[in-house]
Amino acid sequence: xxxxxxxxxxxxxxxxxxxxxxxxxxxxxxxxxxxxxxxxxxxxxxxxxxxxxxxxxxxxxxxxxxxxxxxxxxxxxxxxxxxxxxxxxxxxxxxxxxxxxxxxxxxxxxxxxxxx
Amino acid sequence: xxxxxxxxxxxxxxxxxxxxxxxxxxxxxxxxxxxxxxxxxxxxxxxxxxxxxxxxxxxxxxxxxxxxxxxxxxxxxxxxxxxxxxxxxxxxxxxxxxxxxxxxxxxxxxxx
Numbered sequence: 001x002x003x004x005x006x007x008x009x010x011x012x013x014x015x016x017x018x019x020x021x022x023x024x025x026x027x028x029x030x031x032x033x034x035x036x037x038x039x040x041x042x043x044x045x046x047x048x049x050x051x052x053x054x055x056x057x058x059x060x061x062x063x064x065x066x067x068x069x070x071x072x073x074x075x076x077x078x079x080x081x082x083x084x085x086x087x088x089x090x091x092x093x094x095x096x097x098x099x100x101x102x103x104x105x106x107x108x109x110x111x112x113x114x115x116x
Numbered sequence: 117x118x119x120x121x122x123x124x125x126x127x128x129x130x131x132x133x134x135x136x137x138x139x140x141x142x143x144x145x146x147x148x149x150x151x152x153x154x155x156x157x158x159x160x161x162x163x164x165x166x167x168x169x170x171x172x173x174x175x176x177x178x179x180x181x182x183x184x185x186x187x188x189x190x191x192x193x194x195x196x197x198x199x200x201x202x203x204x205x206x207x208x209x210x211x212x213x214x215x216x217x218x219x220x221x222x223x224x225x226x227x228x
Contacts, residue, residue: 004158033215043205045159045219052215091158095214101147101171102214106158 003027004092006107013082013114020067021077021110023092029053033095034075035104036066040088048090051075082114118142120220122208128226129198137193137223141210148191149209149217150183151175159207165191198227 003026013019025034036048051059051066059066067076079086089111093104121140129135141148146167151159161175165185173183180198185191195202205224209217 035217037219042221043224044221045207045209047216047218050215093158097214101149101164101166102211102217103149103161103164103172103175104151104159104209104217105161108156108158 004094004105004107006092006110008110009108010111010113013079013112015082015084015114015116017082018078018080019082019112021079021090021092021112023075023077023107025073025075025092025094027073027094027096029096031097033102034066034068035093035095036064036075036077037091037093038086038088039091039109045091049077079112084114084116087112087114120208120210120218122206122220122223124223125221126224126226128228130228131198131200133198133227135195135198135225137195137206137225139191139193139208139210139220141189141191141208142212142218143189145210145212145218146188147211148185149211150191150193151207151209153205153207153222155204162193162206195225198225200227203227 005024032053034051038046065078093106095102148165150162153159164172168188180196183193205222207222209219211217
């Protein structure tokens with residue numbers, strides 16, 4: 001069974017600083033994918049970034065980058081130049097390819113608070 | 117184009133009642149997923165549709181839960197004999213590729 005672990009229930013960062021949100025995963029599959037989502041207080045899940053297990057380069061999307069360390073089974077999200085609007089819950093998730101679909105298994109999330 | 121939409125945004129019902137939650141995916145997305153998010157937790161997978169058929173319903177908690185997608189677009193999640201433990205946010209997602217899933221705003225279900 002797959003498992004996602006996010007060990008930081010809450011994180012604080014000062015505006016304009018960078019922050020790393022931790023995610024480790026456990027799978028016996030060779031082919032898998034890792035997602036990060038942002039969930040503001042409004043509740044909607046906003047897709048941020050995706051990393052495939054065979055991707056050699058770390059994924060980047062604007063201020064978001066994914067520090068993928070396959071041997072350690074970690075997929076940490078790095079947010080550069082934090083903004084007040086980055087305050088939200090962040091979820092790491094792993095894609096499990098099964099029966100033609102890609103169901104996601106989520107971690108418990110990290111609540112990020114960006115301060116002035 | 118429009119994103120995933122879900123109706124209603126909020127639903128309050130009494131224990132034992134029947135409820136239907138609707139999801140309208142992004143146009144052209146063949147894959148549709150339902151998840152349930154309890155307070156303080158990450159979303160948990162319920163069921164996946166590819167086209168009209170339920171390809172994976174392994175996450176449905178019991179036989180009170182059922183979902184359909186008769187024309188391969190809109191999907192309805194149906195819960196019979198609701199229980200207080202069913203209270204949660206029900207999220208729908210759709211995708212056309214393996215490396216994406218776009219979520220709707222969710223339906224907050226409260227069972228009194």
